[in-house]
Amino acid sequence: MKKIIEYRKLMGADKDITLNDLKTLYRNFMKEYHPDKFQDDDENKVLAEEKSKQIIEAYHTLVSISKETAESNLENYTKTFSTSGIADIQYKTKRLRIDFSDGSAYEYIGVPENTYAKFINADSQARFARRHICTSFLYRQVSKTAVSV
Numbered sequence: 001m002k003k004i005i006e007y008r009k010l011m012g013a014d015k016d017i018t019l020n021d022l023k024t025l026y027r028n029f030m031k032e033y034h035p036d037k038f039q040d041d042d043e044n045k046v047l048a049e050e051k052s053k054q055i056i057e058a059y060h061t062l063v064s065i066s067k068e069t070a071e072s073n074l075e076n077y078t079k080t081f082s083t084s085g086i087a088d089i090q091y092k093t094k095r096l097r098i099d100f101s102d103g104s105a106y107e108y109i110g111v112p113e114n115t116y117a118k119f120i121n122a123d124s125q126a127r128f129a130r131r132h133i134c135t136s137f138l139y140r141q142v143s144k145t146a147v148s149v
Contacts, residue, residue, distance in 0.1 A: 001094070001138075002030035007058035017125065019068045026059040030080065065109070066138035075140050080104050080132040086126050091116050097142065098129060108133055 008014065011025050033052045038045035063069060070077075082101050088099035096111040096119075115132065122128035 004061065004109065004138075007061050010054060010058050011062065013062060016067075017062075019063060019066055022059065022062055022066070026055065029055045061140070064142075065138055070139075076104075077106070077139075078104075078136075081130055086129065087126070089120070096132075096133065096137075099143070103143070104141065106134075107142045108137040108139045110138070111137055124128045 004100045011029070012024070013022055017025075019100060033055060035045050035049045038048050041076060080102055084100035084102040084104075086098055087101045088097075090097040090099075091111070092098060094110050095110065096108040096116060098108070099103060099105040111133065119125060119128050119133065
């Protein structure tokens, strides 16, 4: 969550920003900080490259967790966590990544350690995830690769 707050601050965006407004902010920042604007000024070019990388990362993250993105992908997301098994799990600093057997992967943000411990020790991790993780935490899709069946 800390990184998301930093990204929102960097972009000057609030929680309820629309994708259209976020895109406008992104384009304006990129016009200002695009490295090509500083062809003859190496020091500012390096600074602009770093700033543009931060802006790109912030933009992609904020787009991936926006309400509009979640709503447009809800059907596929629901199908994935309802019907696919869990292929792999990774947990680091309140971020839980679940790779599903259909090839898609989602990152859940703000998952407490005790919830993760219960998840790992559950008789059925898939059932625990459906009931306590998939619909409870902020998430973003991190892999769209679907395995053909």
